[in-house]
Amino acid sequence: MSDVLLIRETLRSWITERSRKSLPSPLLDDTALIEQGILSSVQVMDVILLIERMRNRPVEVDELKPGSFRDINSIVRTFFQGEA
Amino acid sequence: MTEQNTTTIPGLTWYGSGQSALHGDLLERFRQIDLMFVRIAESFRATDIALPPLISVHQLQKIDYFSSFPHLFTAAVALDPEEANLRLFKATAGESSNGLQLTELAPVTEVLVPAACYPLYIHIQGTEVAPSAIFTTRANCFRREKEYVPLKRQWGFTMREIICIGSETEVRAFLDSSRSMLNRLFAKLSLDVSWEQATDPFFDPGTNPRYVMQRVDPVKFEMIRSGLSIGSVNFHRQYFGEAFKIEHDGGPAFSGCVAFGLERWLWALLDQFGSDLHRWPDLSAEVVV
Numbered sequence A: 001m002s003d004v005l006l007i008r009e010t011l012r013s014w015i016t017e018r019s020r021k022s023l024p025s026p027l028l029d030d031t032a033l034i035e036q037g038i039l040s041s042v043q044v045m046d047v048i049l050l051i052e053r054m055r056n057r058p059v060e061v062d063e064l065k066p067g068s069f070r071d072i073n074s075i076v077r078t079f080f081q082g083e084a
Numbered sequence B: 001m002t003e004q005n006t007t008t009i010p011g012l013t014w015y016g017s018g019q020s021a022l023h024g025d026l027l028e029r030f031r032q033i034d035l036m037f038v039r040i041a042e043s044f045r046a047t048d049i050a051l052p053p054l055i056s057v058h059q060l061q062k063i064d065y066f067s068s069f070p071h072l073f074t075a076a077v078a079l080d081p082e083e084a085n086l087r088l089f090k091a092t093a094g095e096s097s098n099g100l101q102l103t104e105l106a107p108v109t110e111v112l113v114p115a116a117c118y119p120l121y122i123h124i125q126g127t128e129v130a131p132s133a134i135f136t137t138r139a140n141c142f143r144r145e146k147e148y149v150p151l152k153r154q155w156g157f158t159m160r161e162i163i164c165i166g167s168e169t170e171v172r173a174f175l176d177s178s179r180s181m182l183n184r185l186f187a188k189l190s191l192d193v194s195w196e197q198a199t200d201p202f203f204d205p206g207t208n209p210r211y212v213m214q215r216v217d218p219v220k221f222e223m224i225r226s227g228l229s230i231g232s233v234n235f236h237r238q239y240f241g242e243a244f245k246i247e248h249d250g251g252p253a254f255s256g257c258v259a260f261g262l263e264r265w266l267w268a269l270l271d272q273f274g275s276d277l278h279r280w281p282d283l284s285a286e287v288v289v
Helices: A003-018 A041-055 A072-079 B024-043 B057-063 B082-094 B120-121 B168-189 B209-216 B238-242 B262-273
Strands: B004-006 B012-015 B017-023 B054-055 B110-112 B133-142 B157-166 B196-197 B218-226 B230-237 B254-259
Touching: A003 A072, A003 B017, A041 A072, A041 B209, A072 B157, B017 B024, B024 B133, B024 B157, B024 B254, B024 B262, B054 B057, B054 B120, B057 B120, B082 B157, B120 B133, B157 B262, B168 B218, B168 B230, B168 B254, B196 B254, B218 B262, B230 B238, B230 B262, B238 B254, B254 B262
Parallel strands: none
Antiparallel strands: B004 B012, B012 B017, B054 B110, B133 B157, B157 B254, B196 B218, B218 B230, B230 B254
């Protein structure tokens, strides 16, 4: 599995496991995560910690832009540009 | 002793404690500003509601207010009513030149209202709002700040809010419609105001999930004049619906509000049109329609 596929799969399974909502299966890379209430504000903080562990460097506040967590595609594009 | 200064603006007296007094024609303008927003509220058939000035600590804890905004709140403190404590206070009161010297305090159960809409969510908590509802309320609000500037940044100030509670679609439509009405108002008044995405003034923001959420999912847009917010449009999603168990259509209600800082609006108009109030544009409520 390539790095980018692994990143997407890790994010997908993490979010699916922890979401308070029953999710459409499978969770798609363009499913709106905040819009549909799949990720709460506390879970966004947890996803940030996950991203930091996955890429082995901190997420800076300046990186947090409108739409950064819109869907899995946006997360990958925003935080894993080098890797993806 | 609180210092009072008559400013160069007729009708405005500034208190060193971050508060102001308004009188004469300036007070009349202040009332007219509020009535413009009441007129906007009326166009939504909003229910007018007057709510208490003290807000329960227990209720604010439901929205993590004290960890998010420890720098802003003003507690309503009272002495422990035990007689010996009151006698001790009586004997020592007035001895300190640096504020009031307090003895044992009663538990702090209330704070002064920091935002006009909070008491509304508390007032209707545990109820089902169906169909959607729009309210308006006005409150004397209190927020501690590092420094105070007349009208622009006060410890005690006045906030008018219009609040919509219902479905996501209804709340979004209310906010869009409010913004359109305000754009027309800015144009009619020839008031230079721009909209800017904003976040609430969280303490230690980088560690606060709500701040992070507001950055990645903008829900607050402020009316900015010369770098100062004179009001804002806010989409809360289901935050208050969940925290206060306000139901709509089988789930937590969505909510959104439009907030106006009335002293700041007064400042904005003074800033643009000067202190000769006869040169100001018409502020009658009809200007809004």
